[in-house]
Amino acid sequence: MVANINPAQVPQTRKLAVSDTEVAIEIINMNKWYGDFHVLRDINLKVMNGERIVVCGPSGSGKSTMIRCINRLEEHQTGRIMVDGKELTNDLKKIDEVRREVGMVFQHFNLFPHLTILENCTLAPIWVRKMPRKDAEEIAMQYLARVRIPEQAHKYPGQLSGGQQQRVAIARALCMNPRIMLFDEPTSALDPEMIKEVLETMVDLAESGMTMICVTHEMGFARQVANRVIFMDQGQIIEQNTPVEFFENPQHERTKLFLSQIL
Ligand code: ADP
Ligand code: MG
DSSP states (O other), rough: OOOOOOGGOOOOOOOOOOOOOOOOEEEEEEEEETTTTTEEEEEEEEEEEEEEEEOOOOOTHHHHHHHHHTHHHHHHHEEEEEEEEEOOSSSSHHHHHHHHEEEEESSSSOOOTSSSSHHHHHHHHHHHHHOOOHHHHHHHHHHHHHHHHHGGGGGGGGGGOHHHHHHHHHHHHHHTTTTTEEEEEETSOHHHHHHHHHHHHHHHHHHHEEEEEEEEEOOHHHHHHHHHEEEEETTEEEEEHHHHHHSSSOOOOHHHHHHHHHH
């Protein structure tokens, strides 16, 4: 329960650099409908370079849809979305530019089962970025080492645990050298003992200064690395605050109810 959180037990958010002036993502009065269903309502969100944002909220509140709009996996209908100064419109060239800068990790790792771990990591650099295979492999091995599974490079996804596959998915996204990483419930399909290893990888990435938006209900992670927690309900951003304030002093009834259910 929220009321029982002992502040002394809440790890302080680490002081990681956040830019005062460089905007990574700006969403202005954005609305989206699926047919008649108004799924996102007047979303306004500004993310500075180096920010680490955790998005939480009940199932069906629009969290996935919102972050999928940021790399145009979903299209918004009104309002504006700017990523690193580039506005998302129907301009395919711009969409491509934005996608180059934004890496995404999904709940279900979406690795290609018929390709080795190394091939999963080098596919896009070789075919999209036109990188020489040798260079792509060298970079992939560096990232696989960083997520601590270089020894798995020549295995197939089916031979790895869920936690290892998710770390491959993170390494694969990093191989494209993104400036921003989006995570959509990266640990919610994992067995409890594997959650920690994936969260550790994400903490490591946060500490490297990566701009991150993470949809997750891992509130320990939020406390440890987020500089802002955003709560969504019924397609709206209801409340946002620093983790300490968010957990200790939630403002809205809906936030209180949500926290009482997950903490
Ligand atoms: P969350 O990630 O917070 O659980 P989603 O963004 O996945 O929420 O979904 C928000 C709402 O939009 C839900 O009611 C969901 O059923 C609906 N929805 C999601 N994707 C589609 C789609 N492709 N077509 C129609 N409705 C959708
Ligand atoms: Mg979702």
